[in-house]
Every structure is written in structure tokens, then in C-alpha cells.
Amino acid sequence: MRTSRLLQIGCFALLGVAFMSCSKTDVYDSNAEYERQKSVYTSSFVKKYGEINPNQSWDFCTMAPSYSLESSGRALTRGDGSVNADATKGEMIVGQSTIQWMFNNMTAGNNNVKKGEPFFLLVPQNSFTIVPVFQGTASYYWQLCMHVDGIEEDKVIWSKGEDLSWRSENSTTWTSPGTGNTGISKNAYEVKTPTYTFANLPVNASMYFYLKVWNSYNDYKNNALNPRKLSSLDRMMLALIDCPRPTNVPEGNDVAIIGCEDDKSGDFDYEDLVFMMYGNPAPPIKHVDEVIVSETKRYMMEDLGEETPDFDFNDVVVDVSNRAKYRRDYKILENGGWELIKETKIEDLPQLAIVRAAGGTLDFTLKIGVTEWTKSKKFNIKEMLNTGWNNAAISYGKVLDDFEVEGWNPSANNITVTVAGKAGNAVEEKTISFPKPGDAPVIVAVDPTTNWMKERTPAPQNWFVTE
Numbered sequence: 378m379r380t381s382r383l384l385q386i387g388c389f390a391l392l393g394v395a396f397m398s399c400s401k402t403d404v405y406d407s408n409a410e411y412e413r414q415k416s417v418y419t420s421s422f423v424k425k426y427g428e429i430n431p432n433q434s435w436d437f438c439t440m441a442p443s444y445s446l447e448s449s450g451r452a453l454t455r456g457d458g459s460v461n462a463d464a465t466k467g468e469m470i471v472g473q474s475t476i477q478w479m480f481n482n483m484t485a486g487n488n489n490v491k492k493g494e495p496f497f498l499l500v501p502q503n504s505f506t507i508v509p510v511f512q513g514t515a516s517y518y519w520q521l522c523m524h525v526d527g528i529e530e531d532k533v534i535w536s537k538g539e540d541l542s543w544r545s546e547n548s549t550t551w552t553s554p555g556t557g558n559t560g561i562s563k564n565a566y567e568v569k570t571p572t573y574t575f576a577n578l579p580v581n582a583s584m585y586f587y588l589k590v591w592n593s594y595n596d597y598k599n600n601a602l603n604p605r606k607l608s609s610l611d612r613m614m615l616a617l618i619d620c621p622r623p624t625n626v627p628e629g630n631d632v633a634i635i636g637c638e639d640d641k642s643g644d645f646d647y648e649d650l651v652f653m654m655y656g657n658p659a660p661p662i663k664h665v666d667e668v669i670v671s672e673t674k675r676y677m678m679e680d681l682g683e684e685t686p687d688f689d690f691n692d693v694v695v696d697v698s699n700r701a702k703y704r705r706d707y708k709i710l711e712n713g714g715w716e717l718i719k720e721t722k723i724e725d726l727p728q729l730a731i732v733r734a735a736g737g738t739l740d741f742t743l744k745i746g747v748t749e750w751t752k753s754k755k756f757n758i759k760e761m762l763n764t765g766w767n768n769a770a771i772s773y774g775k776v777l778d779d780f781e782v783e784g785w786n787p788s789a790n791n792i793t794v795t796v797a798g799k800a801g802n803a804v805e806e807k808t809i810s811f812p813k814p815g816d817a818p819v820i821v822a823v824d825p826t827t828n829w830m831k832e833r834t835p836a837p838q839n840w841f842v843t844e
């Protein structure tokens with residue numbers, strides 16, 4: 378009784394100010410319901426992730442530029458059995474002459490940036506094989522990935538340390554460098570390594586390699602935010618095409634050696650990972666004449682649809698990009714190689730949004746800048762899309778839908794999501810905007826290299842707790 382009298386008094390006192398909004402009872406109730414949901418959410422968040430630092434920003438995105446080629450627009454999926462990025466795995470022993478050749482051409486600690494000209498490749502008609510041959514000394518953890526135009530999901534070819542071992546000349550013991558700081562020794566006489574043969578990629582499609590890099594193996598295991606993506610399109614790799622053919626690569630094959638640098642501010646010796654690529658012929662290596670540079674934020678949201686929040690942050694996942702197209706001019710060298718002379722912006726491209734996942738069961742409308750997108754216009758509201766519900770596979774390259782955006786300001790994060798009430802209950806409808814520092818996050822912004830969570834799996838502790 379006492380409480381309600383106090384409330385009454387408060388209401389009369391505020392009457393002059395609050396009259397306009399009080400008269401619209403539906404809006405008033407809706408706000409009250411939203412405030413209630415937010416406070417439930419906040420206390421659940423604090424219980425799970427701990428007290429919120431009042432200065433904590435929920436924008437973790439680095440806006441690191443990422444490089445891509447203009448797509449031919451062919452959409453090929455794994456559903457088409459004749460075209461896929463699956464490799465046949467084998468094993469090979471790489472002998473000392475190849476390792477020595479590599480050491481001579483990519484001496485550890487030598488700056489080889491001049492050899493690291495940007496490149497992409499074309500898928501040949503024949504099969505070709507990728508063979509890791511060397512792992513340098515670095516605490517970073519990485520995966521070698523391949524993007525092929527027309528194939529939705531990028532392929533992880535090989536992860537650091539995987540099935541790799543070496544032995545010195547007079548030893549019969551094979552040692553694995555593992556996932557940590559240890560590299561392959563300079564005393565390596567032979568390297569025992571997996572081989573990956575690709576035979577079903579779309580012929581003549583463009584492809585490129587990149588390393589996805591975490592600071593440590595633990596960071597990878599804990600799904601740490603914002604792994605770096607270092608690409609052959611951005612001179613983070615070098616290709617040497619005159620490598621002598623090792624004796625156990627069949628005659629008729631061309632052999633290229635590709636070296637990778639794992640750090641944008643590193644030493645550019647390109648020997649952090651070295652792999653061999655062979656085929657008859659090997660995939661042609663081309664210079665990149667036009668490249669699209671994107672700065673992308675991945676927004677991941679909770680729709681506040683659950684009484685007990687699950688913090689899977691996959692109820693809406695949308696990538697929004699600023700993009701521009703650049704032309705690159707080269708000097709063509711006598712040996713057929715090339716040297717990048719300059720890079721010129723040709724044009725700004727429209728801002729682009731790609732809806733990646735929608736793991737909620739309430740309809741919603743995204744508003745990014747001035748552009749709107751509503752789930753029910755394209756999908757069944759109840760369907761949980763690309764979040765691994767019922768053990769379905771998540772495709773992190775999937776484009777559920779894409780659309781041009783106007784007026785997005787990445788530093789203002791002017792994005793909202795209006796979520797319908799359960800069973801269309803208008804009182805429960807709410808509009809969620811990007812959280813202020815110190816508020817419990819209903820939306821977070823990350824790099825597009827960060828994978829979203831599987832359905833009902835809470836985001837890891839390390840996203841929100843920094844020690």
C-alpha cells in the first residue's frame with residue numbers, strides 16, 4: 378500500500394511533464410515491458426559475466442581492412458556434388474633438398490617483403506595438391522584457409538602443427554612442432570607432412586589463400602574475438618615458382634613454394650608457414666589488378682525473446698561494410714614476376730549488409746542507417762537460420778540475404794533492431810539500439826572473422842571479462 382501511494386504521489390508530481398506520454402498508454406506499457414525485460418537481462422548478464430565496468434564499450438571491432446576479388450557471381454554450393462572444396466588427404470616425406478632450397482630463399486629474419494607481391498590463383502582443370510613443409514617459430518596460432526569464388530564456405534586446409542613432424546639426419550625420432558611456440562628446426566633433414574589434393578573445385582574460378590591468426594592456441598580454443606585475416610591479396614604471402622621438384626612429387630608436376638607471414642607488423646620473412654603447391658600444371662598464379670577493400674562490422678544481437686537469456690548473441694547476425702574498389706598497377710619483371718607500383722582508388726562502392734544468421738523465433742526489422750530489412754519478408758519467422766539448431770551445420774560464409782545500405786555510420790553504430798512481441802503482441806514490441814558503455818550489451822560489434830555461437834551456447838566469458 379505504501380509503495381503504491383508513493384508511486385501515486387510521484388505520478389502527480391510528474392503529471393505536467395509526463396502527461397503527453399502517459400496519454401499514449403500502449404507506448405507507455407510497451408516501454409515499461411521493455412524496461413522490465415532489460416532489467417531481467419541486466420541482472421542475468423551480471424550473474425553470468427560479472428559486474429559491468431561503467432566504461433566498458435561493446436564495440437570490439439577493429440575495422441581492419443579486408444581484401445576480396447570481385448565475384449563472378451556464380452553461386453555454387455556443396456549441394457552440387459560435382460563441385461566442392463573437400464580435399465583427399467595423404468602423407469608425404471619432404472626431403473632435405475627442398476627444405477634447404479626454402480631456407481636459402483626465405484631466410485628466417487630476412488625481410489622478404491619485396492618478394493611478397495599480391496597474388497591470386499586460378500583453379501586448373503586437373504587436380505592439385507597442397508603440402509605444408511615448414512612451420513617457423515612463433516607463438517601465434519593459425520589456420521591456412523582457401524577462398525574459392527562460388528564456394529560459400531572457405532576451406533580450412535591445415536591448422537598449425539597438425540600431423541606435422543621432422544627428424545634430423547641421423548635420428549629415427551620424429552618430433553612434432555605442435556601448436557605452440559616451437560618451429561621446425563633448421564637441422565630438419567626430412568619433414569613428414571600431410572598432403573591435401575583438390576579435384577572438384579570449379580574450373581577457372583579465382584581463389585586465394587589466407588591465414589586466420591590468433592595470438593595463441595588458447596585464444597583459438599576459447600574463441601577469442603577478432604582473429605586476424607592475412608591474405609595473399611594483401612602481400613602477406615609470397616609465391617616462388619621456380620622451386621626444384623622434390624623426387625617424391627611425380628614427374629610432370631610444377632612446384633611452387635608459398636610462404637606466409639603471420640603478423641602485419643612482423644619481420645616479413647614469410648617463413649611462419651611455408652607450403653608447397655604442385656599440379657600438372659600447378660594452379661596459375663596471377664597478379665591482382667582490381668581489389669575490393671572492405672571495412673566490416675559484425676553486429677551480433679540478442680532479441681530479448683527469452684525469459685532466461687541464453688546469451689548466444691545469434692538471434693540476429695549482420696555484417697555491415699564500407700567498401701571501395703582499388704586498381705593496382707605493376708611493373709612486369711623479366712622473369713615473369715611482378716612488382717606493385719601503386720594502388721589507386723577507383724570508386725567507393727555502396728555500403729553493404731549481409732545477414733548471416735537469425736537464431737530467434739520472433740520477427741524483427743533491422744534498421745541500418747536509413748535502410749530497413751524485415752525477417753518475415755524473406756523467411757519463416759519461427760525458423761532459426763544458420764545457428765546450428767538440431768545439430769545442423771553452421772556455414773560462416775553463408776549469405777542469407779544481402780542488401781545495400783544508406784547512411785550507416787560505423788563510429789555512431791546507428792543500427793537498431795525492432796523485435797515483434799510473442800504472437801505479435803504489440804505491447805511487447807521493442808526497439809533495441811546499440812548499447813551505451815556500461816549498459817548490459819544486447820548488441821555487440823566484432824570483426825567479421827569472429828564466429829557466432831551455436832544455438833543456445835552462451836558467448837564465451839573472455840568476450841566480456843578482461844583481466
Ligand SMILES: [Ca+2]
Pocket residue numbers: 638639640643644645646647648649
Ligand atoms: Ca615472420
Ligand SMILES: [Ca+2]
Pocket residue numbers: 679680686687688689690691692
Ligand atoms: Ca539468444
Ligand SMILES: [Ca+2]
Pocket residue numbers: 689690691692736737764832833
Ligand atoms: Ca538464438
